[in-house]
Amino acid sequence: MANTSGNRRRFGSLRQLLSGRWQIRYPDPATGLTRKGEETYPTKTDAEIALTLIEADIKRDKWTDPDAGKAKLGDFATTWLRDRKLEESTRERYAVTLRQYIQPGLGNRTLAEITPARVRSWRSALLEDGVGEPSVVKAYQLLRAIMNTALDDELIQRNPCRIKGADTYDVPERPVLSVAEAIGPRWRALVLLTAFTTLLFGELAALRRRDVDLANRLVRVQRNQAELNSGRLYDKAPKSRAGFRPVAFPAEIVDDLAHHLDRYAGPGPDGHLFIGPRGGKLRRSNFRDDWIRARTAAGVSEDAHFHDLRHTGNTLASQNGASTRELMTRMGHSSTRAALIYQHMTSDRDRTIADRMGEAVRQALGRPRASDTPIVRPD
Numbered sequence: 001m002a003n004t005s006g007n008r009r010r011f012g013s014l015r016q017l018l019s020g021r022w023q024i025r026y027p028d029p030a031t032g033l034t035r036k037g038e039e040t041y042p043t044k045t046d047a048e049i050a051l052t053l054i055e056a057d058i059k060r061d062k063w064t065d066p067d068a069g070k071a072k073l074g075d076f077a078t079t080w081l082r083d084r085k086l087e088e089s090t091r092e093r094y095a096v097t098l099r100q101y102i103q104p105g106l107g108n109r110t111l112a113e114i115t116p117a118r119v120r121s122w123r124s125a126l127l128e129d130g131v132g133e134p135s136v137v138k139a140y141q142l143l144r145a146i147m148n149t150a151l152d153d154e155l156i157q158r159n160p161c162r163i164k165g166a167d168t169y170d171v172p173e174r175p176v177l178s179v180a181e182a183i184g185p186r187w188r189a190l191v192l193l194t195a196f197t198t199l200l201f202g203e204l205a206a207l208r209r210r211d212v213d214l215a216n217r218l219v220r221v222q223r224n225q226a227e228l229n230s231g232r233l234y235d236k237a238p239k240s241r242a243g244f245r246p247v248a249f250p251a252e253i254v255d256d257l258a259h260h261l262d263r264y265a266g267p268g269p270d271g272h273l274f275i276g277p278r279g280g281k282l283r284r285s286n287f288r289d290d291w292i293r294a295r296t297a298a299g300v301s302e303d304a305h306f307h308d309l310r311h312t313g314n315t316l317a318s319q320n321g322a323s324t325r326e327l328m329t330r331m332g333h334s335s336t337r338a339a340l341i342y343q344h345m346t347s348d349r350d351r352t353i354a355d356r357m358g359e360a361v362r363q364a365l366g367r368p369r370a371s372d373t374p375i376v377r378p379d
Contacts, residue, residue, distance in 0.1 A: 064157050240332075250359070291306055
């Protein structure tokens with residue numbers, strides 16, 4: 001029961017409760033209705049200071065509705081994911097991260113309860129439970145994005161994800177794979193093209209016959225194949241403008257690509273360049289066993305992944321004179337500057353990079369110089 005006596009002020013009002021503590025009331029800036037303070041204060045002075053601070057926040061447009069942060073993080077995150085415009089594969093990946101790493105530890109907490117200390121404890125618990133650092137980093141990045149939206153919606157006053165360095169992790173140095181001839185003939189062109197163009201697996205899987213120009217030694221990247229957890233495959237556009245790009249390859253692999261086109265590629269100009277042994281679309285599982293056998297035969301570490309071929313190609317390109325700008329263009333990396341430069345990079349310079357990569361490998365293998373005579377082949 002409260003003391004009925006009140007203390008009116010220019011902004012808000014005070015009243016002392018029977019317990020002796022002081023309660024504040026003030027007009028809600030959004031509705032104009034009177035609302036009670038979220039807590040009580042031991043002295044009248046403390047209560048007056050609280051009202052002064054609230055008034056100052058309202059005047060500076062810094063006031064946040066204390067009730068706004070009462071939404072559960074799990075509910076807010078579900079709505080956030082539903083309302084975001086995302087690629088289907090990205091949406092699926094975010095949903096898995098939410099379900100596995102964010103919901104169990106934080107989902108039942110209100111937005112207001114997600115403090116920096118609680119975020120630190122959540123992150124530490126994941127690492128202590130044996131969750132890999134890359135997964136923890138991705139979970140932290142997703143949580144930070146969700147809380148940024150809560151901040152934009154004025155549901156919280158500050159994003160609690162403020163752990164320095166928590167959004168990155170040290171990638172161990174990947175091995176530079178030696179060019180091995182142990183891979184079977186069906187996948188030889190795939191391995192060579194990956195190493196010498198540094199295309200992503202999804203970009204390789206989406207290539208068509210018409211994307212390969214043997215005469216000019218170019219492959220044109222125009223789409224990316226994605227795979228959902230259900231196993232369904234679909235083509236999507238590259239993530240950015242820079243993803244649409246021609247990439248040159250050296251003369252040393254022209255014969256291998258020509259043989260592949262004759263023997264293994266899908267029929268017609270729109271036929272896939274790489275297909276599975278049974279004629280279906282290329283999947284990682286189609287060639288995993290052959291890759292492991294070839295890796296073992298070549299004496300390459302079990303830690304070496306197919307993706308390391310991309311690292312191999314980028315290392316070769318860098319060692320043979322490619323600038324950072326040229327590497328970004330070949331890899332399809334995007335930034336404001338890189339997207340503009342992409343339009344002006346000449347194919348002659350790109351081909352020179354590819355030629356130097358091929359020459360380095362030719363010398364390492366002791367092979368004769370490949371013919372640079374253009375090969376013109378019908379579709």
